[in-house]
Amino acid sequence: MRTSHVDASHAFLHGPSYLMGVGGEALDKPSIEFRFPPAWSKLSTGMKDISEERSKFIYEANNYDELIDSPVEIGCHETDGFEFKGIPHHIASYGELYPHKQKLKEDMKKVVESVAKHFNDDLPYDQYLFITHFVPKLFGGLEHLNSTALQFDGRKLNTRKDYLNYLSLVGHEYFHLWNVKRIRPDALGPFDYVNENYTSLLWLAEGMTSFMDDLFVYRAEISTLEEYLEIVKGNFDSYFGTPGRNYHSLEQSSFNAWIKLYRPDENSKNSSVSYYLKGGLVFTVLHSLLLEKGKSINDLLMLLWKDYKARPEKGISKEGVYDLVKELGGEEVLNKFSTMIETTEEIDFESAFLKMGCEFRWQETNAPWLGVEWEYSGDRAIVKGVTLDGPAYKAGLNTGDEVTYLNGLRFFKEDTERFATIAMIDQPYELIVTRLGKLQRVEITPAKAPRFLREIAIVDRALAEKSFKF
Numbered sequence: 331m332r333t334s335h336v337d338a339s340h341a342f343l344h345g346p347s348y349l350m351g352v353g354g355e356a357l358d359k360p361s362i363e364f365r366f367p368p369a370w371s372k373l374s375t376g377m378k379d380i381s382e383e384r385s386k387f388i389y390e391a392n393n394y395d396e397l398i399d400s401p402v403e404i405g406c407h408e409t410d411g412f413e414f415k416g417i418p419h420h421i422a423s424y425g426e427l428y429p430h431k432q433k434l435k436e437d438m439k440k441v442v443e444s445v446a447k448h449f450n451d452d453l454p455y456d457q458y459l460f461i462t463h464f465v466p467k468l469f470g471g472l473e474h475l476n477s478t479a480l481q482f483d484g485r486k487l488n489t490r491k492d493y494l495n496y497l498s499l500v501g502h503e504y505f506h507l508w509n510v511k512r513i514r515p516d517a518l519g520p521f522d523y524v525n526e527n528y529t530s531l532l533w534l535a536e537g538m539t540s541f542m543d544d545l546f547v548y549r550a551e552i553s554t555l556e557e558y559l560e561i562v563k564g565n566f567d568s569y570f571g572t573p574g575r576n577y578h579s580l581e582q583s584s585f586n587a588w589i590k591l592y593r594p595d596e597n598s599k600n601s602s603v604s605y606y607l608k609g610g611l612v613f614t615v616l617h618s619l620l621l622e623k624g625k626s627i628n629d630l631l632m633l634l635w636k637d638y639k640a641r642p643e644k645g646i647s648k649e650g651v652y653d654l655v656k657e658l659g660g661e662e663v664l665n666k667f668s669t670m671i672e673t674t675e676e677i678d679f680e681s682a683f684l685k686m687g688c689e690f691r692w693q694e695t696n697a698p699w700l701g702v703e704w705e706y707s708g709d710r711a712i713v714k715g716v717t718l719d720g721p722a723y724k725a726g727l728n729t730g731d732e733v734t735y736l737n738g739l740r741f742f743k744e745d746t747e748r749f750a751t752i753a754m755i756d757q758p759y760e761l762i763v764t765r766l767g768k769l770q771r772v773e774i775t776p777a778k779a780p781r782f783l784r785e786i787a788i789v790d791r792a793l794a795e796k797s798f799k800f
């Protein structure tokens with residue numbers, strides 16, 4: 331979705347990768363004509379169709395930014411759509427879908443309605459287009475002013491959990507037409523196309539969106555509260571499994587996106603945290619703090635939208651966002667919020683959820699644990715990553731080490747999988763590993779595995795529903 335792709339079956343054209351600009355020229359109403367083989371019958375884009383006859387495909391944008399912000403799908407893809415508030419919402423689907431029983435179009439419309447009501451149905455476009463590439467193993471999306479390009483594995487739609495994930499992706503990218511394409515950090519538009527654009531505000535752009543996306547699906551009455559909380563629990567699993575949260579604040583994570591999130595390495599989990607992941611959880615806490623003041627995330631969205639409409643040509647600064655949070659929740663809420671954005675202080679998630687009628691249920695375990703993430707080459711066990719301060723980390727096991735013997739006996743992939751049944755806590759073991767072609771001896775002592783979050787349980791259903799519903 332971030333580049334163009336042309337093959338015998340279709341073309342997906344992503345503006346910045348094929349439409350070069352001429353230094354600094356904004357262009358006034360540029361138009362573009364597409365010519366393609368007659369076997370390809372369709373073209374889908376958010377640009378305005380100005381063709382005078384159907385045999386031609388000529389489109390127009392208001393300026394260069396909008397021209398390159400309009401992806402184009404050409405080929406024999408499936409097209410469909412629906413109207414909402416009298417505005418056409420087109421659907422263009424390329425690729426294979428396995429048979430499924432979902433009401434895809436109806437549910438997409440419900441998600442669109444669910445997102446739009448957060449902005450009082452103020453739809454700032456006259457048509458919208460969802461392009462999805464249904465391709466095995468792909469997942470992701472990219473937002474545009476009046477369209478989005480999504481990637482999803484079309485074999486998975488029949489599985490409830492994956493289907494909800496697709497709808498959440500639809501909601502995520504569609505919501506971006508407000509938050510990111512219009513309400514935006516000041517560095518993100520108008521763009522400097524020549525240099526990298528730095529911002530410390532991606533917690534607003536992606537964090538808030540990550541909080542809202544699954545919530546939209548619940549608020550559309552497609553997922554249940556239990557399903558929603560199960561997804562949130564999954565996010566906490568990732569968060570608590572990321573020691574880097576103690577070293578990288580949300581602001582730093584945003585600013586370093588160019589060299590961290592988009593260039594992950596074996597130590598990423600130990601040294602950084604995703605602004606999507608932590609940002610989403612921080613906005614959950616902010617929502618809870620605002621609820622206590624008789625407000626909610628809904629009020630913040632409306633204030634951000636009002637702020638954008640007052641000066642659409644300029645993005646928002648951190649101080650601008652903070653002012654709005656303060657307007658809603660006062661100094662105390664702002665202090666708690668800014669601490670979560672600017673520092674790595676541990677966050678009291680449990681209190682925030684308790685105030686919304688939900689309780690964290692933890693599970694202790696007595697399983698021996700090494701803190702190793704494995705990868706395999708045939709049945710050979712190779713260290714893919716080690717958890718900061720875990721037993722493997724303390725023993726000096728490195729990424730890339732191939733573990734060949736445990737206490738003198740040959741060690742294979744299957745032994746990593748049944749490690750909990752063959753090893754003991756607090757008992758030293760000798761590992762023989764191959765590191766850069768040389769044998770090494772490593773003494774390692776398995777520890778008790780960390781407790782894990784079993785579920786986020788609803789303890790006061792009425793309160794929980796009131797807290798998470800629109």
Ligand SMILES: [Zn+2]
Nearest residue numbers: 502506536539
């Ligand atoms: Zn996003």
